[in-house]
Amino acid sequence: MYLNDMIFTFHRYPQTTAWGIMLGMNLWGTIYNLIYMFGWPHGSGYEAVQFCKQHPEAAWDIFLYCLCGAVGQNFIFLTISRFGSLANTTITTTRKFVSIVVSSLLSGNPLSTKQWGCVIMVFSGLSYQIYLKWRKMQRQQKKRKA
DSSP: OHHHHHHHHHHHOTTOOHHHHHHHHHHHHHHHHHHHHHSSTTOHHHHHHHHHHHOHHHHHHHHHHHHHHHHHHHHHHHHHHHHOHHHHHHHHHHHHHHHHHHHHHHHTOOOOHHHHHHHHHHHHHHHHHHHHHHHHHHHHHHHHHO
């Protein structure tokens, strides 16, 4: 849905940049969250502020987390715009897989046979899609040369 909204917006407002759209979405998300957290006397935002006052190191960690999210959002956008959504899906899935395997190894909880089967199915599907895209690119290059 998000990508369709971006495409619609680009056609309707061609001067709009992708970063402008991301800024607008994040700004509205922030406004909605602020209203939700601080919009009534017993909102959870007041507790969060009190906690950060008592534990300033937590406020710094929250800031760094938000900063990493913002930088990550830009990398995701750049990956999709330059290499396509398949590359982004492959990168994201690989990152998640490595995270699961490392977590499993470090915690001493090995993956079951069914879990390994699921991992193989996911990467087989991704590998097949990559192969199909590569084959399509090879055909297009042959047509250009001919």
